[in-house]
Amino acid sequence: MTSQYKASRFMALPERPTPAYRLSGMCLPAPLSVGELETFSAISRQISPLRKRQTLFAQGEALKSLYIVRCGSLKQVYRDITDEAHITQFYLPGEVVGLDAISTGFHPGTTQALETTSVCEILPEALEEFSRKEAAEKGGNGCFLRVMSRALHQERMMVRLLLNRTSDVRLASFLLALSTRFRQQGYSPFCFRLSMSRSDIGNYLGLAVETVSRLLGRFQDLGLLTAKGREIRVDDLDGLMALADGRARQSIWHAGIVPPSSCRLAGMPAH
Amino acid sequence: MTSQYKASRFMALPERPTPAYRLSGMCLPAPLSVGELETFSAISRQISPLRKRQTLFAQGEALKSLYIVRCGSLKQVYRDITDEAHITQFYLPGEVVGLDAISTGFHPGTTQALETTSVCEILPEALEEFSRKEAAEKGGNGCFLRVMSRALHQERMMVRLLLNRTSDVRLASFLLALSTRFRQQGYSPFCFRLSMSRSDIGNYLGLAVETVSRLLGRFQDLGLLTAKGREIRVDDLDGLMALADGRARQSIWHAGIVPPSSCRLAGMPAH
């Protein structure tokens, strides 16, 4: 492990690429950076908020616009020929929705609000105009391409995360990704509310609902977090990260139930 | 099955999007269409062939160019902090290599030839020039964006394929994808040679080597194919598809060993 590079936690830095990847926290797409968000905001317009369960677009619908999530969250569901539904992505604030429809011009999956959600619409005309200008100025490596490339990279990391990893690593990674996202949005990374059901999480991570439930219970026993319905409080972030990175000593089922370290609640609001 | 896109069996058609997805065969990226290939050939130049095991670029290297595979095959390996290697993609002829490096400007994984392989280089200057022209003509939905979007979509399908599916479905899908690719390249879809080891396949599909080996043996017992080392002969394409689509009657381990249907070798050269 060559050491010439310092590992940034979740993402290679442009100036100094991470030579090896940390999988934890790769469970969700990264939001746009502040600069990108500004860029896109300039060419987007807000549309009326979606209510819970309302769809932004349905599978098979023609691509009209791309969207950026402002607040709230959505899930994207691909339905296959056996009529099974697969949740392929959760979209949180700052994320671009609809990129996977560009190739065919039709949305490959239904996208649906998990709670009251507001999104901005990027009209195709505005995007074209923007691309034209951008291309003229900077050549092919536009902002938009970078966003797509990042999505591709992250989807690849997701595959690897889900593929060889055990259920506990997957769930820990997912929770960490959420925690990171909440921090980025200025919310507490320790206390948050899941907008998706256990069943959605299980579907997304390729686990049975029962497994998700059991794991949450087990995480709680281990003092990693406190879960009450959809409210999550992270009690031991380091422990959760160790688990997600595969650095955990052993299977969580064999681990004795350790009393939580005294410092774990430091600085946290009691919920 | 029109068409403009040959792989319509696995891909939504622009005129009539498939409302629901068939996962089988989604194990590999689709090659460029004939039109796209022409477009990119115009701005690319051939470089000297890579020998087996030679790398095109290493993880962490700066993105210099994109590449299109002409003949042969490569594997892309991401190495994570625990020093585990994950094969994220096999690149076959017609596929664009390096898209996932655009976001950071550095290659997230090492890409290495599995056999003697020749690739074309798309120089960044040429690509920029091309993008500029394309944007000026058609706006933002350029050829290049479509290629990226397709890659994203396929990576997503890959996740779903690998996530809930059993090992037999995964391997059958992978073999079918290969078969399809060989047909598209004008080779026999029934007889081909795997350029990757069992271990590579297992890594890519998230299975232990032993499992891959056992499954190939079992497929053979079931009369689906004949495997001799890395030479594969598909004996029952429909059966393999049924398996990949999850339409198979039951677990392959419980299925009795059926004598192969009489027509299964029709039109096939004895190898």
Next chain:
DNA sequence: CGCGCCGTTGAAAGTATTCAACAAGAGTGG
């Protein structure tokens, strides 16, 4: 208030991995 969905828990079953041993092939050097 009742119904349906969501979440939890236990027990049984299945599926894939790990470990171990061995066979076969490819590459290397004498």
Next chain:
DNA sequence: CCACTCTTGTTGAATACTTTCAACGGCGCG
């Protein structure tokens, strides 16, 4: 060209992990 060695592939047995099935409590919504 052959012997040697290391990698690749195969097979069996034991183990581990996750799912499935089943039952039940709770909550929200009509």
